[in-house]
Amino acid sequence: xxxxxxxxxxxxxxxxxxxxxxxxxxxxxxxxxxxxxxxxxxxxxxxxxxxxxxxxxxxxxxxxxxxxxxxxxxxxxxxxxxxxxxxxxxxxxxxxxxxxxxxxxxxxxxxxxxxxxxxxxxxxxxxxxxxxxxxxxxxxxxxxxxxxxxxxxxxxxxxxxxxxxxxxxxxxxxxxxxxxxxxxxxxxxxxxxxxxxxxxxxxxxxxxxxxxxxxxxxxxxxxxxxxxxxxxxxxxxxxxxxxxxxxxxxxxxxxxxxxxxxxxxxxxxxxxxxxxxxxxxxxxxxxxxxxxxxxxxxxx
Amino acid sequence: xxxxxxxxxxxxxxxxxxxxxxxxxxxxxxxxxxxxxxxxxxxxxxxxxxxxxxxxxxxxxxxxxxxxxxxxxxxxxxxxxxxxxxxxxxxxxxxxxxxxxxxxxxxxxxxxxxxxxxxxxxxxxxxxxxxxxxxxxxxxxxxxxxxxxxxxxxxxxxxxxxxxxxxxxxxxxxxxxxxxxxxxxxxxxxxxxxxxxxxxxxxxxxxxxxxxxxxxxxxxxxxxxxxxxxxxxxxxxxxxxxxxxxxxxxxxxxxxxxxxxxxxxxxxxxxxxxxxxxxxxxxxxxxxxxxxxxxxxxxxxxxxxxxxxxxxxxxxxxxxxxxxxxxxxxxxxxxxxxxxxxxxxxxxxxxxxxxxxxxxxxxxxxxxxxxxxxxxxxxxxxxxxxxxxxxxxxxxxxxxxxxxxxxxxxxxxxxxxxxxxxxxxxxxxxxxxxxxxxx
Numbered sequence: 001x002x003x004x005x006x007x008x009x010x011x012x013x014x015x016x017x018x019x020x021x022x023x024x025x026x027x028x029x030x031x032x033x034x035x036x037x038x039x040x041x042x043x044x045x046x047x048x049x050x051x052x053x054x055x056x057x058x059x060x061x062x063x064x065x066x067x068x069x070x071x072x073x074x075x076x077x078x079x080x081x082x083x084x085x086x087x088x089x090x091x092x093x094x095x096x097x098x099x100x101x102x103x104x105x106x107x108x109x110x111x112x113x114x115x116x117x118x119x120x121x122x123x124x125x126x127x128x129x130x131x132x133x134x135x136x137x138x139x140x141x142x143x144x145x146x147x148x149x150x151x152x153x154x155x156x157x158x159x160x161x162x163x164x165x166x167x168x169x170x171x172x173x174x175x176x177x178x179x180x181x182x183x184x185x186x187x188x189x190x191x192x193x194x195x196x197x198x199x200x201x202x203x204x205x206x207x208x209x210x211x212x213x214x215x216x217x218x219x220x221x222x223x224x225x226x227x228x229x230x231x232x233x234x235x236x237x238x239x240x241x242x243x244x245x246x247x248x249x250x251x252x253x254x255x256x257x258x259x260x261x262x263x264x265x266x267x268x269x270x271x272x273x274x275x276x277x278x279x280x281x282x283x284x285x286x287x288x289x290x291x292x293x294x295x296x297x298x299x300x
Numbered sequence: 301x302x303x304x305x306x307x308x309x310x311x312x313x314x315x316x317x318x319x320x321x322x323x324x325x326x327x328x329x330x331x332x333x334x335x336x337x338x339x340x341x342x343x344x345x346x347x348x349x350x351x352x353x354x355x356x357x358x359x360x361x362x363x364x365x366x367x368x369x370x371x372x373x374x375x376x377x378x379x380x381x382x383x384x385x386x387x388x389x390x391x392x393x394x395x396x397x398x399x400x401x402x403x404x405x406x407x408x409x410x411x412x413x414x415x416x417x418x419x420x421x422x423x424x425x426x427x428x429x430x431x432x433x434x435x436x437x438x439x440x441x442x443x444x445x446x447x448x449x450x451x452x453x454x455x456x457x458x459x460x461x462x463x464x465x466x467x468x469x470x471x472x473x474x475x476x477x478x479x480x481x482x483x484x485x486x487x488x489x490x491x492x493x494x495x496x497x498x499x500x501x502x503x504x505x506x507x508x509x510x511x512x513x514x515x516x517x518x519x520x521x522x523x524x525x526x527x528x529x530x531x532x533x534x535x536x537x538x539x540x541x542x543x544x545x546x547x548x549x550x551x552x553x554x555x556x557x558x559x560x561x562x563x564x565x566x567x568x569x570x571x572x573x574x575x576x577x578x579x580x581x582x583x584x585x586x587x588x589x590x591x592x593x594x595x596x597x598x599x600x601x602x603x604x605x606x607x608x609x610x611x612x613x614x615x616x617x618x619x620x621x622x623x624x625x626x627x628x629x630x631x632x633x634x635x636x637x638x639x640x641x642x643x644x645x646x647x648x649x650x651x652x653x654x655x656x657x658x659x660x661x662x663x664x665x666x667x668x669x670x671x672x673x674x675x676x677x678x679x680x681x682x683x684x685x686x687x688x689x690x691x692x693x694x695x696x697x698x699x700x701x702x703x704x705x706x707x708x709x710x711x712x713x714x715x716x717x718x719x720x721x722x723x724x725x726x727x728x729x730x731x732x733x734x735x736x737x738x739x
Contacts, residue, residue, distance in 0.1 A: 035526055048346055055351030056358065074345070081342050090709050093383060097716030100472065104669045107662045108708025115702040120347040120364070127353050232533070232658070239530045270545040277534030281519060284531055288522045 006144045007265040008258070013149040013218065015257020016156035020211035021234030022241070022249040023163065024083075024204025030180040030244035031200050033099075037106040038086050039208060040231020041113035044224060046079035046209025047216040048117055051128055058129060068131040068217075075209040082113075083205025084198055092194075110228075118224040131217040148218040155214060159207060160250050167246065172199055180244065233273075236280050242293020251291060255279070317377060320384035328377065336373040343368050382714055403677065403720070424583055428576045443572060446579050450647055452687040453582035454640050457589050459667040459679040461636030464593065466665065467674035467722070468602060469629035470609030472529040474661050475516070475536025479509045479634040481656035483641020485543060488556040488651050498562035498646050502639055509638020510631040517630035521623060524612075536661055544653040555652025559645050578647050585643065589636060590676060597676075601628055670711050672718030681719050 021043055028036045054071040062070070090109045094102045132148040167173035178186040179196045187193050215230075216222045233256065241252025256276055263275035283291065322328040347368065350359040406412045427441045427449065441449055458480060465473045483505035490496040490504075520531050543550045550556075561574040562581065596602045604625045607615040616622050645651050663686060671682025689707065693700045711719070 029526070033526075035529065045346065051353070052345045052349050052351055055353045055356075056349065058353070059351075059356050059358065078342070078345060085338070085342055090713065093386075093713045094716055097712075098673070100466070100665075100669050100673065101712045101716035103472075104666050105709050105712040107666060108705045108712065110705070111659075111701055112705030112709065115699075115705060117346055119698060119702065120343075121350060129353050228658075232537070235530060236534065239527060243526065271541065274538050274541045274545075277538050280534050281531055284523060284527055285519050288524075288527060290527075 002144060003265070007261045009145040009149055009153075010265075011258035011261025012254070013152050013215075013257070014261060015237075015254035016153050017211045017215045017230070017253075018234050018237040018256050019250045019253025020156055020159065020207045021230060022238040022253045023160075023246060024208050025235050025238040026241075026243055026246060026249040027176075027200050027204050029238070031176065031183075031197055032091070032095075032102075034091060034102045034106065035235065036091075036201075036204075037103070037231065038090070038109040038113060039204065040227035040229075040234070041110050041117075042079050042083050042086070042205045042227070043208035043212040043230055043234075044222070044227030045082050045113065045117065045212075046075040046205070047128070047212035047222045047226065048121060048224075049078040049209070050075040050131075050213035050216065051126060051222060054129055054131060064131070064133050067129075071131060072210060072213050075213045076206045079205045079209030079212070080202040083201040083208075086113075087198060087201040092197075110231075114224050114227070121224065123224060125221045125223045128216040128220050128222050130220065131213070146218075148214070152214045152218060155210065159210060163203070163207070164246065172196070176200060229273075233276060236276060239290055240280055240283055242290030245290070245292045245294075248290055248292035255291070316384075317381045320377070320381040322380070328380070331380075332373050332376040335376040336369045339372040340365055340369050386714055404723075425580075428579055443575060446575055447647075448688065448691050450575070450579050450582050452683060453579075453586050454644055454647070455664065455667060455687050456680050456683040457582075457586055457636050457640045457643075458664045459671065459683050460589050460593050460676065461633045461640070462664050463633075463668050463674065463676070463679050464596065464605070464636075465629050465633035466668050467679075468597065468609065469605040469626065471626065471629060472525065473532045473630075473633070474529050474658070474665065475532035475534070475539075476633070476637060476664055477656045477658070477660040478516075478536040478539035479512055479637035480641040480644070480660070481539055481543060481653070482512055483509055483638035484645040484651050484655070485550060485556075485641075486638075487642040487645045488559050489549070491560050491645075492556060492558075495560075498560065498642065501642050505638040505642035506635045507638070509634040509636070509641070512638075513630040513632075513634030514627055516634075517627040521626060533658065533661070536656075536658060540653050540656050540658075543656070550653075553653060555650060555654075557650040559649045559651070561649060562646050578643070582643060585639065593676060596632065597674075601625065605629055666708055670708065670718055672720045672722060674722035675718070675720050678718050678720035678722065685719075 021039065024039050024042070025036060028034060028039070050071040053074040054067050057067045057070060086109055090105045091102050094105055130148070132151045135147045135150070167176060175186070175191045175196050176199070178189070178191055179193055183193055186196075216226075234253070237252035237256045238249045239252070240256060241248030241250070243249075256279070259279050260272055260276050264272045267275070287293075319325050319328050322331060344365070347364045348361050350361070352358075406416055428443075428446045458476070462473065462476050465471050465476070486505055486508050487496075487498070487501040490501055516532065516535050520528055523531055544553050546552075562577060564573075564577055604615070604620045605628075607618065607620055608622065608625050608629075612622065615625075644655075648655075667682040667686050668679055669682075670686065671680070672678025685707075686704075690700050690704050693703055
């Protein structure tokens with residue numbers, strides 16, 4: 001039972017991170033129908049910014065919890081700036097181009113950002129300091145749940161609730177939903193679509209950065225390549241849940257995280273990713289639009 | 301509109317470069333300044349600071365900040381100029397570029413067409429041979445270059461294969477490398493266990509690729525667009541992970557070495573001989589591929605693919621069997637990947653799962669899209685650029701992939717339809733004189 005719970009919390013943590021990244025994918029896809037392959041790289045850049053800021057602050061002798069807070073804020077700021085710039089440089093000039101062109105541009109951007117970080121920093125694994133302090137009350141959970149796992153899950157829940165409220169009630173949130181439904185119509189009713197798209201990239205990148213810093217501090221090491229596999233998994237999660245749907249991305253992330261945790265725990269750790277993709281293929285065969293996605297009726 | 305075009309054309313090249321996209325030169329200066337400041341801010345933590353969290357030391361690279369500032373300041377002028385140029389050309393988007401119209405003119409004139417083809421054939425055949433011309437030794441491709449040319453040819457074949465699936469049938473396949481990997485592993489394993497030769501495995505690789513294509517095709521028949529993309533991506537990753545983890549059969553991540561090179565009528569060739577032999581095999585395979593793809597394009601099934609790409613519902617309404625058409629696309633596309641895989645294994649004599657990652661799929665897809673979807677000439681141009689450019693960039697070894705990524709972005713931003721766009725076969729309608737007057 002303890003092992004089962006340990007796997008459950010491990011899967012929950014992993015799923016939360018997938019969900020955080022998947023939200024960015026799903027929001028961007030919902031609005032401009034683009035698989036933003038560079039999104040995983042934004043997550044990686046967030047983690048690197050967090051590492052750099054945390055390293056500087058540790059040397060300056062800041063107390064533990066304030067390092068986490070400042071590193072998170074800086075990571076969010078820079079990741080958002082990168083997300084914004086990537087959109088302006090690589091995607092905006094391609095509005096109205098053939099559908100696959102932005103995709104290739106995104107793949108190119110992803111290669112570029114990976115190598116940019118590798119050249120400016122290093123290609124080795126860098127140790128990441130543990131930013132989350134050990135809470136006293138966590139002793140009761142023993143090996144089942146660590147305090148950084150708890151922080152990740154709580155932070156994800158908070159972010160998801162906040163994002164849902166934001167999309168539902170704010171002016172910008174409404175504008176986003178309108179743009180996602182019909183971009184041309186949104187323009188006609190006076191929504192600044194360019195601004196909405198930029199805002200989407202900024203929000204998505206910020207979420208990815210939060211995930212990046214938290215998971216890096218949990219795992220304890222990062223390198224320039226972490227964004228790739230995390231990005232693919234998160235995209236899988238987004239599609240699993242039904243791409244374009246926010247609750248779908250959260251659910252997809254959790255389902256994927258838990259499946260991987262149990263499959264590695266009980267079956268074989270070598271085939272961790274195989275289970276994830278098999279689950280994806282199976283779900284899409286029976287529900288081609290994902291778990292929460294709506295089947296669009298195609299009209300002629 | 302035409303007035304504005306004339307105004308801009310009257311300006312000198314330099315004037316246009318300095319003010320493109322802006323009202324005046326000071327404004328352009330201001331915008332470049334803002335861009336430079338923004339990028340300095342953007343690249344500040346990653347490029348300037350390097351912390352060592354174990355020894356608690358920091359290294360500052362302030363000079364990089366200067367490089368970024370200067371580079372972006374001048375680069376932004378060029379960027380705006382290129383964007384403005386693209387805007388100007390938008391009205392004439394349907395018009396062909398100069399290189400394209402030259403190609404068309406050559407193609408329309410039988411003499412020049414065959415002359416060009418003969419020249420290309422001559423160069424291709426003469427490539428690796430040694431000549432003594434006027435007393436000096438002449439060789440177009442040395443051994444190293446021949447090897448690069450072989451991989452370039454392999455990528456052209458892969459690109460043409462993927463072009464069937466993506467360019468003609470419009471099915472976005474991100475796991476194409478799986479078929480390539482299976483072809484390579486099939487040859488490597490059969491060769492290792494039973495000593496099966498290259499020529500016996502080439503058709504087997506093709507059939508295996510086609511069967512795997514069908515296998516992938518069945519479950520994804522109902523999926524569309526990006527759902528299809530992610531499932532094919534997952535399929536590619538599953539194949540790679542199985543190759544990596546099924547150690548008993550595939551030898552795991554360490555891969556299989558000492559794969560036989562193809563033998564010429566039973567004679568084993570040395571390293572130079574077999575490289576040249578491989579080169580000519582690839583030339584032959586490429587000619588076969590171009591011939592088949594060209595014939596397929598204009599065949600009944602080829603036209604069905606185009607119809608499927610344009611509109612699935614209308615295509616079904618016209619009585620085209622959607623299932624059969626889609627499966628055919630997957631199977632025929634995968635056939636070439638299977639063959640290319642066999643060639644790849646025979647060429648490198650060593651394979652491991654690391655050669656068949658998602659990046660390979662991404663590069664093949666980039667070849668198709670950058671070259672121009674659905675266009676054979678485009679795919680060839682795309683492969684030549686994407687495979688040969690990184691090879692010649694070896695001087696900048698560490699910046700190679702950085703440049704590669706930026707080239708992909710820049711080509712797409714300024715030429716989203718690809719380098720050479722596809723052209724459908726046109727049938728000219730000879731209108732009666734009276735009818736022509738009405739039009």
